[in-house]
Amino acid sequence: MLRVALALLALLVPGMALAQAVQCSPPAQMPRPRPVQPGTGEAGRIMPIGSYTLALSWSPQYCSTARGSDSAFQCKGRNGRFGFVLHGLWPDGVGRTWPQFCRKADLLPREVIRQNLCMTPSAQLLQHEWAKHGTCMASKPELYFDLARAFYQSMRFPDMAALARRDNLTVGQFTDAFVRANRRLRPDMIRVRTTRGNWLSEIWICMDRALEFARCPAGKDGAKGAAYLRIEPGPAMPRPSPARQAPITPARKPGLILNLDPNTQPLKDGGR
Incomplete structure (x- = not known):
């Protein structure tokens, strides 16, 4: 297996999980x-990875229509009340297809589920993300979810309660608010996904092959900036003080070793 060292700072910052x-x-x-x-x-x-997508779901919208036992932890409110949650960290291809289900996936260990259930509040979704996407990036689920969790924890979020109350809010205005909360992002690095009725569903944040935030490639579409956006109200989220906020991008230093399949992502020119 190819061993690639990725620099990750504040993997488990207290208070950010x-x-x-x-x-x-x-x-x-x-x-x-x-x-x-x-x-x-x-x-x-199995194909070369050309870029990545960090997908963040707006939980109140999902829970407004969710049914069944798989959504109970996320939506019933007995164990948690959620805002943005991590849908997944996805490897993308060079064109319009992407690698998926690259190898057999065993059931996730209980400890892996425990470590990530407050980030992705569905054990079944965690299993799905590992089987479909994680197996194309790492040899062990711990490595894949540690990486995904580091990027999720580095995100900052605008005042969603205030945005949900705004009349005539547009996708572009929402994107600008998200960018103001994350200084190293630009509007062209974000795609906003909506459901029928223009309700906010997800945010896709684009990254290049080196896992740096980057302009979204052609073909990764989202709602138009001028379109109106409606936001399902959610719980009042805590606003962490600036001193407790993690950096927008995990800093690079020797640390996590991510084992990538050489058939999935061939490295060139001494790549990372």
């Missing part, structure tokens, strides 16, 4: 996910 949870208390008995296999039209694909 629950940055988008009013409260989160994982159950004593970790939920066990079901195995995830490729569905119809989802055959495994």
